[in-house]
Amino acid sequence: MNAVIDISGLSKSFGRTRALDGLDLTVQRDEVHGFLGPNGAGKSTTIRILLGLLRADAGSARVLGGDPWRDVAALHRRLAYVPGDVTLWPTLSGGEIIDLLGRLRGGLDTRRRAELLERFELDPTKKARTYSKGNRQKVALVAALSSDVELLLLDEPTAGLDPLMEAAFRDCIAEERKRGRSVLLSSHILAEVEALCDRVSIIRSGRIVESGTLADLRHLTRTSVTAELAHVPAGLADMPGVHNVGVDGMLVRCEVDNERLDDLLRVVSQAGVRSLISQPPTLEQLFLRHYEAEPATAVSS
Amino acid sequence: MTAVRGTPTLVRLALRLDRVKLTVWILGLTVVVIAMASAFQGLYPTVPSRQAFGLAVSTNPSLRALIGPLFDATSIGGLVAWRAGPVLVLAGLMGMQTVVRHTRLEEETGRHELVGSGVVGRYAALTAALATAFGAGLGTAALIAGGLVALGLEAAGSVAFGLAVACNVWAFAAVAALTAQSTSSARAANGVAGAVLGLSYLLRALGDSAATGDALARLSWLSPIGWTQQLRPFADERWWVLGLIAAFVVVVAGIAYALVSRRDVDAGLLTDRPGPATADPSLRSPLGLAWRLQRGALLWWTIGFAIAGLAIGGVADGVGDIVGDNPQLADVFEQLGGAEALVDAFIAAVMGILGLIAAVYAVQATLRLRAEEVGLRAEQVLATSVTRAPWVASHLLLAIAGTALLLAVGGGAVGLMHGVRTGDVSGQVPAVIGGGLAQLPAALVLAGVALALFGVLPRLVTVSWALIAMTLLISQIGPVLQLDQWVLNIAPFTHVPRLPGAEMTWTPLLWLSAVAAVSIALGFAGFRRRDIG
Numbered sequence: 001m002n003a004v005i006d007i008s009g010l011s012k013s014f015g016r017t018r019a020l021d022g023l024d025l026t027v028q029r030d031e032v033h034g035f036l037g038p039n040g041a042g043k044s045t046t047i048r049i050l051l052g053l054l055r056a057d058a059g060s061a062r063v064l065g066g067d068p069w070r071d072v073a074a075l076h077r078r079l080a081y082v083p084g085d086v087t088l089w090p091t092l093s094g095g096e097i098i099d100l101l102g103r104l105r106g107g108l109d110t111r112r113r114a115e116l117l118e119r120f121e122l123d124p125t126k127k128a129r130t131y132s133k134g135n136r137q138k139v140a141l142v143a144a145l146s147s148d149v150e151l152l153l154l155d156e157p158t159a160g161l162d163p164l165m166e167a168a169f170r171d172c173i174a175e176e177r178k179r180g181r182s183v184l185l186s187s188h189i190l191a192e193v194e195a196l197c198d199r200v201s202i203i204r205s206g207r208i209v210e211s212g213t214l215a216d217l218r219h220l221t222r223t224s225v226t227a228e229l230a231h232v233p234a235g236l237a238d239m240p241g242v243h244n245v246g247v248d249g250m251l252v253r254c255e256v257d258n259e260r261l262d263d264l265l266r267v268v269s270q271a272g273v274r275s276l277i278s279q280p281p282t283l284e285q286l287f288l289r290h291y292e293a294e295p296a297t298a299v300s301s
Numbered sequence: 302m303t304a305v306r307g308t309p310t311l312v313r314l315a316l317r318l319d320r321v322k323l324t325v326w327i328l329g330l331t332v333v334v335i336a337m338a339s340a341f342q343g344l345y346p347t348v349p350s351r352q353a354f355g356l357a358v359s360t361n362p363s364l365r366a367l368i369g370p371l372f373d374a375t376s377i378g379g380l381v382a383w384r385a386g387p388v389l390v391l392a393g394l395m396g397m398q399t400v401v402r403h404t405r406l407e408e409e410t411g412r413h414e415l416v417g418s419g420v421v422g423r424y425a426a427l428t429a430a431l432a433t434a435f436g437a438g439l440g441t442a443a444l445i446a447g448g449l450v451a452l453g454l455e456a457a458g459s460v461a462f463g464l465a466v467a468c469n470v471w472a473f474a475a476v477a478a479l480t481a482q483s484t485s486s487a488r489a490a491n492g493v494a495g496a497v498l499g500l501s502y503l504l505r506a507l508g509d510s511a512a513t514g515d516a517l518a519r520l521s522w523l524s525p526i527g528w529t530q531q532l533r534p535f536a537d538e539r540w541w542v543l544g545l546i547a548a549f550v551v552v553v554a555g556i557a558y559a560l561v562s563r564r565d566v567d568a569g570l571l572t573d574r575p576g577p578a579t580a581d582p583s584l585r586s587p588l589g590l591a592w593r594l595q596r597g598a599l600l601w602w603t604i605g606f607a608i609a610g611l612a613i614g615g616v617a618d619g620v621g622d623i624v625g626d627n628p629q630l631a632d633v634f635e636q637l638g639g640a641e642a643l644v645d646a647f648i649a650a651v652m653g654i655l656g657l658i659a660a661v662y663a664v665q666a667t668l669r670l671r672a673e674e675v676g677l678r679a680e681q682v683l684a685t686s687v688t689r690a691p692w693v694a695s696h697l698l699l700a701i702a703g704t705a706l707l708l709a710v711g712g713g714a715v716g717l718m719h720g721v722r723t724g725d726v727s728g729q730v731p732a733v734i735g736g737g738l739a740q741l742p743a744a745l746v747l748a749g750v751a752l753a754l755f756g757v758l759p760r761l762v763t764v765s766w767a768l769i770a771m772t773l774l775i776s777q778i779g780p781v782l783q784l785d786q787w788v789l790n791i792a793p794f795t796h797v798p799r800l801p802g803a804e805m806t807w808t809p810l811l812w813l814s815a816v817a818a819v820s821i822a823l824g825f826a827g828f829r830r831r832d833i834g
Binding site for chain 1: 409485486574575576577578579580581584585586587589590593594597676677678680681682683684685686687688689830831832833834
């Protein structure tokens with residue numbers, strides 16, 4: 001079986017709050033899978049179920065072929081986790097914590113550890129109490145990346161890192177992928193997702209609303225078309241799949257669902273095209289559409 | 302004024318956060334004092350009965366050490382002011398914890414940063430914390446004074462005793478203000494302030510155990526607790542002592558204020574030294590981690606138990622100085638929980654108190670689990686190949702072993718010092734260690750209940766502290782109030798054989814151990830199936 005994470009119909013409620021509502025998610029072996037969604041959508045809850053810290057109310061979750069709730073010790077030897085909000089033992093030094101977490105996981109590669117400390121410019125002799133948020137994040141990252149594991153669960157791992165360190169992080173993840181490790185990466189940083197992820201899943205109100213490669217996702221969304229025409233065709237705004245039509249003299253701007261692009265171009269070409277610009281959706285537009293859309297229906301359902 | 306801008310808002314925030322805690326504290330202290338006064342009215346209704354009781358108490362150095370000096374036995378108020386001596390210590394604890402909670406803890410958790418970025422002056426947090434503690438002290442004083450007056454006690458004495466309680470709240474609030482500024486964690490701030498409180502009690506105890514005129518008696522004047530007793534409520538109140546407390550508060554709090562302006566947010570006065578770049582080989586298991594996290598606290602607790610034990614052992618044979626056939630005195634010992642020979646009964650009673658204090662350690666060490674969980678550190682350990690049961694077991698094991706260590710050290714120190722003074726070291730040391738260890742099952746019942754709460758009802762773990770307080774009340778003042786036996790039986794320490802002196806009986810200890818074991822099993826079972834966080 002080739003999926004390292006296979007979730008179907010996962011549900012979890014905290015009191016009256018429904019955190020996960022029939023979530024389906026598959027992460028294939030050797031892929032870096034982006035896990036995106038607005039705050040409170042259920043990303044951390046999903047990861048915590050995958051770690052066996054929370055117990056799902058319904059649905060099934062398999063991690064590396066095992067049950068995350070029952071096979072804790074065996075599974076956790078094969079995965080590493082970086083929490084979004086890293087808190088450390090204030091009286092231990094960063095180096096001690098990296099060693100401790102590595103040993104508890106079943107051993108760590110000391111050469112890799114030294115190399116990572118250098119790349120992330122982390123002083124391991126400082127007491128955890130004195131680390132900034134970014135440095136605490138680095139401690140957790142070094143501990144996770146210097147372990148020899150098959151799967152990395154990273155919950156917003158670059159929150160608090162400066163741009164230089166973020167670049168170092170991207171390099172590391174790219175290397176991890178080359179070594180054949182699978183990664184579930186929850187993130188809000190689109191450039192990071194675009195640079196690293198083979199596939200992404202977008203979660204909203206506890207369900208996956210979109211999943212696929214970035215090319216797939218782009219394909220599902222709209223293209224912006226700007227055209228200068230000899231005359232403005234009638235009924236443009238009423239065409240199926242055409243949105244946000246704006247007319248300024250002979251200049252027409254609109255967005256069109258990708259599967260209707262052909263229909264639109266046919267109409268436009270008959271109106272005497274003088275210039276035409278067609279833009280695929282930017283990643284940002286893509287995500288904003290999912291982040292903003294239909295909040296009311298999701299809550300009330 | 303800009304330096305304290307925002308203080309009223311912060312005080313309101315503190316009161317909102319503490320509405321349950323402070324209410325329980327204030328009402329608890331008040332009820333204890335009022336209940337004692339009411340009980341004494343029933344027990345010693347006539348002046349001669351009070352005087353006989355008073356003579357027995359005030360000529361006994363051990364009792365003076367344990368509870369405090371008795372200045373006037375002719376009035377009910379005088380007896381209350383003496384017997385409620387331990388309330389003064391508790392009041393200090395309330396003031397200390399309140400201030401640390403609203404200064405260092407807020408800073409450590411980063412919440413203060415959020416508040417501090419608003420329109421809030423540099424001194425506002427400290428001022429608000431002190432104001433809250435001072436208000437709580439004033440409220441306690443008013444309620445106690447009002448209650449005592451309502452029972453028909455003399456007004457001046459009632460006010461003086463209320464103020465004596467409040468003075469301890471204020472003095473140790475100031476001490477905590479200082480430790481909160483000079484240490485870099487709430488745990489350390491509470492620890493150092495607690496050590497000052499313990500030392501104040503000890504100095505007072507040593508001073509009060511000495512005969513009048515003895516040079517040793519001056520030690521009481523080195524202790525804020527000693528001062529507040531020297532206010533002498535109901536015995537020709539010496540109001541000028543209030544000035545002494547006020548000066549102490551102003552100086553100590555003044556130093557704390559001076560420190561605020563000298564250090565950065567989140568830093569202490571004592572800066573952190575660098576640690577090792579790699580972990581020691583021993584730091585490779587949950588137990589290794591738990592030991593690393595708990596060893597510092599255990600060391601300080603052990604030192605505290607050793608010092609307290611030596612001091613108690615030093616005054617224990619004073620009980621024997623008293624004519625043995627004084628029936629009133631026998632009464633007092635009955636109330637303290639002992640029976641048999643006076644000295645042994647005194648030591649056994651002290652062991653009961655040490656057992657209860659050790660239970661505080663046991664519960665605190667057990668609840669470290671919850672602190673790790675709430676602090677989100679537990680999930681990092683549980684995300685490794687460590688499973689839940691070994692993680693819980695690691696901290697629990699240290700709680701159990703640590704409690705046994707404290708009781709053995711405390712008992713051993715009492716036995717050693719008492720043995721040296723009576724020329725019977727080889728006999729006393731094992732006997733008193735036995736008396737200490739006999740308390741272990743009872744202390745573990747409380748730790749077990751704390752673990753059961755942690756496993757099954759994690760949001761309610763603080764109920765463990767309410768149970769400790771209830772046990773303290775039942776075992777320390779239950780007998781004074783002549784509560785029914787079934788009420789006394791609720792407290793686990795009621796069932797402990799009074800060693801040394803009394804017959805060793807295994808049955809109650811086995812029962813207590815069984816209750817502890819069942820609670821622990823419940824805690825494990827509950828934690829295995831619940832969500833983390």
